[in-house]
Amino acid sequence: MTHFETALLFIASYILGAIPSGYLIGRLHGIDIRKHGSGNPGTANVYRTLGKVPGIATFLIDFLKGFGPTWVAAQYFFIPGSMDFSKGHWWIPVTAGALAIAGHIWTVFLNFHGGKGVATAAGVFMALLPVPTAGAFVVFGIAVAVTSHISVGSMAASVALPILCFILAKDYQRPFTLLALAVCALIFYTHIANIRRILKGAELSFQHKKESGPAEGAKKE
Numbered sequence: 001m002t003h004f005e006t007a008l009l010f011i012a013s014y015i016l017g018a019i020p021s022g023y024l025i026g027r028l029h030g031i032d033i034r035k036h037g038s039g040n041p042g043t044a045n046v047y048r049t050l051g052k053v054p055g056i057a058t059f060l061i062d063f064l065k066g067f068g069p070t071w072v073a074a075q076y077f078f079i080p081g082s083m084d085f086s087k088g089h090w091w092i093p094v095t096a097g098a099l100a101i102a103g104h105i106w107t108v109f110l111n112f113h114g115g116k117g118v119a120t121a122a123g124v125f126m127a128l129l130p131v132p133t134a135g136a137f138v139v140f141g142i143a144v145a146v147t148s149h150i151s152v153g154s155m156a157a158s159v160a161l162p163i164l165c166f167i168l169a170k171d172y173q174r175p176f177t178l179l180a181l182a183v184c185a186l187i188f189y190t191h192i193a194n195i196r197r198i199l200k201g202a203e204l205s206f207q208h209k210k211e212s213g214p215a216e217g218a219k220k221e
Helices: 002-020 021-028 042-051 052-076 090-106 118-128 128-148 151-169 176-190 191-201
Strands: none
Touching: 002 042, 002 090, 021 042, 021 052, 042 052, 042 128, 042 151, 042 176, 052 090, 052 118, 118 128, 118 151, 118 176, 128 151, 151 176, 151 191, 176 191
16 A cells, blocks of 8 residues: 555545535435434434435435445455554555544535535445444434434434443454544534534424425524
8 A cells, every 4th residue: 555545545535525425315306305303414413304215315326435445444454453654554445434423514516514524424434443332323223213313313323432442343443433432522513403402392303294395493403
């Protein structure tokens, strides 16, 4: 691996992460998803606004945006135990994953206003830490089943992931826990508006479907 190849990896990670899948799927259905429901071009809003199939499609694409570049980084740019920052160090797959998540949240294609990063982060960690990530998916499912709120499931999973990483990760995977902690904080940051609605009892359930109309509030939440 060369510095040029690593730079290409990082650029590709951001660009892939920045593909606004929810927005594009909305356009295929004749709407600007940013003007419906919560206004967020992510899985939950697409699911509520357009239905199950578009919502699942959005999740899968967003998941693969994170999984693809991070898997390539973990397979071809990472040497477990390497202390050489220019070759095989753990910072390379971590940076690739972080850039994919950043691309999703701050996409250059939508004036740097994208989704909340949950599905893309799930793809990143499935590539880096599959066993702890599978456990976080279980936590997500339980939280959503109990509360009917995807936002609650997302935040619960983001808390569970670094804990599960600490318990289940192999020695060479330990540094990836740092990214899990950072992403946990980021997920809570991108869900500030959801937390406010939850506290007010106004958060939409994933089963709720808006008929049509402007997004709730001037800010995309």
